[in-house]
Amino acid sequence: MDNRPIGILDSGLGGLTSVWELHKRLPEERVIYYGDTARTPYGSKSPETIVKFANQLVDRLIACNTKMIIIACNTITAWALDDLREKHPAIPIIGVIGPTVRKVVFDGVESVGVIATKGTIGSDMYGKSLRKIKPDIKVSSMACPAIVPLIEEGLTDTDIMELTIKHYMDDFVSEGDFEDLILGCTHYPLVSGQLKKLYPNLRLYSSSAEVVAQAKEIMQEKEMLAAGSEFTDRYYASDLSDNFINLTDKLFEGTDFKIHLLKLEE
Numbered sequence: 001m002d003n004r005p006i007g008i009l010d011s012g013l014g015g016l017t018s019v020w021e022l023h024k025r026l027p028e029e030r031v032i033y034y035g036d037t038a039r040t041p042y043g044s045k046s047p048e049t050i051v052k053f054a055n056q057l058v059d060r061l062i063a064c065n066t067k068m069i070i071i072a073c074n075t076i077t078a079w080a081l082d083d084l085r086e087k088h089p090a091i092p093i094i095g096v097i098g099p100t101v102r103k104v105v106f107d108g109v110e111s112v113g114v115i116a117t118k119g120t121i122g123s124d125m126y127g128k129s130l131r132k133i134k135p136d137i138k139v140s141s142m143a144c145p146a147i148v149p150l151i152e153e154g155l156t157d158t159d160i161m162e163l164t165i166k167h168y169m170d171d172f173v174s175e176g177d178f179e180d181l182i183l184g185c186t187h188y189p190l191v192s193g194q195l196k197k198l199y200p201n202l203r204l205y206s207s208s209a210e211v212v213a214q215a216k217e218i219m220q221e222k223e224m225l226a227a228g229s230e231f232t233d234r235y236y237a238s239d240l241s242d243n244f245i246n247l248t249d250k251l252f253e254g255t256d257f258k259i260h261l262l263k264l265e266e
Contacts, residue, residue, distance in 0.1 A: 003229035005030045006215070007061030007069045009054075012040035012152050012237075013247065014187030015072030017208040018096075019233075022070075025212055026219075030231040032064050036264070038239035041148045042075045043117020043185075050119065054080035055087070056264050062091060064234075067224055070211055071095040072186045074116050078123035092218055096207035099214040100182055101129040104205055109180045111138040113172065113202075116184030118143045126184055140176045144168040144185075151187045154247035162194055173199050183207060190251075236262040 006022070008015055012035045019031055034057055036042075042050055054076045058069055069091060071077050071084070077095030085093050104112055114126045121143040130137050146164050155161050182205045183189060189206050196204070219225045237244070240261050248259055 001227045002067050002219075002224040003030075003226045003231065004065055004067040005032045005229075005231050005234075007031070007058075007064065007066035008033045008072050009057040009061060009069070009076070010035050010073045010186060011042035011075065012037045012148070012187070013244065014148070014151070014185060014190070014208075016248075016251070017186050017189040017206070018070060018072035018211055021206075021209045021212040022215070026216055026225070028226045028229065030226065030229050031233050032061060032066060033233070033235045034060060034262070035235075035237045035259075037152065037237040037241070037244055038263070040152055041117060041145070042073065043119040043143075043145060043148065045119065047079045047119075047123075050075060050079045051083050054084060058084050058088065058093070060264065062088060067091070068215065068219065069093040070215055072208065072211065074184045074186065074207060075119040078120050078125040092222070094211060094214055094218065096186060096211040097125050097129060097184075099210035100184075100205055100207040101126065101133065103210050103213075104130065104180065104182065105133050105137075107180075109137065111178040111180070112140070112205075113176050113178040113181045114139060114141045114184045115144050115168070115172075115181065115188065116141070117148060118145050120184050126182060138177065140172070140178055142168060142172045147191065148185065148187045151190050152244065152247075154243040154250075156190050156247070157193075161191060162198070165191065165194055165198060169195075169199065173202070179203060180205065235259040238262065238264050
């Protein structure tokens with residue numbers, strides 16, 4: 001038993017989708033969440049900047065006596081996971097790409113689409129990881145850079161979001177030879193309803209869900225699962241715009257969710 005909280009980080013709001021999955025699968029666990037909303041999106045930044053920012057976030061969470069770090073951001077996973085693990089060997093640090101790849105391969109998928117930020121697509125981490133396990137798998141990738149800023153602005157269920165999705169996805173889906181799609185950004189489950197409506201024949205893989213499945217396996221193996229923790233979840237962000245607060249209020253309506261401002265030192 002280990003009642004210490006799990007640290008979960010993201011470039012902004014998207015990692016909260018991993019928090020939902022964690023509470024669904026592991027209701028005894030408690031979290032400290034940090035979203036770097038002041039510097040989102042990460043997908044358009046250089047690898048060096050992403051690594052620098054990621055280390056700041058992880059250092060902050062480790063200082064809070066967390067037992068595990070979940071990187072609920074595909075861009076950070078793609079560019080910084082190895083560096084973070086090397087610097088912090090004493091604590092399990094898991095990213096969203098590996099668990100998602102493992103699930104896709106386990107399901108016997110022969111051809112898969114991937115949508116993500118420019119940073120994640122540019123790294124080709126999904127393609128490399130999938131082909132390393134299954135060399136003959138066909139991977140089609142598409143960067144969708146405008147989706148994350150729209151989500152962060154609270155424009156999820158809007159005509160502009162639907163038009164943006166269609167702008168990126170119509171040709172990608174019609175010309176692609178795949179029926180399975182990896183949501184390679186933890187923000188994207190927040191628009192999964194639009195994706196399912198527009199492309200009902202696609203089976204969606206959520207990196208937010210798969211990373212939680214692996215976290216559970218690791219904690220079971222290491223006897224780190226919580227039992228009766230008195231810790232209260234804590235949610236922090238580096239900037240709290242009105243749009244961001246309005247969106248979190250909508251997403252967590254009817255709960256006692258509250259997010260606090262906690263700026264990072266540059």
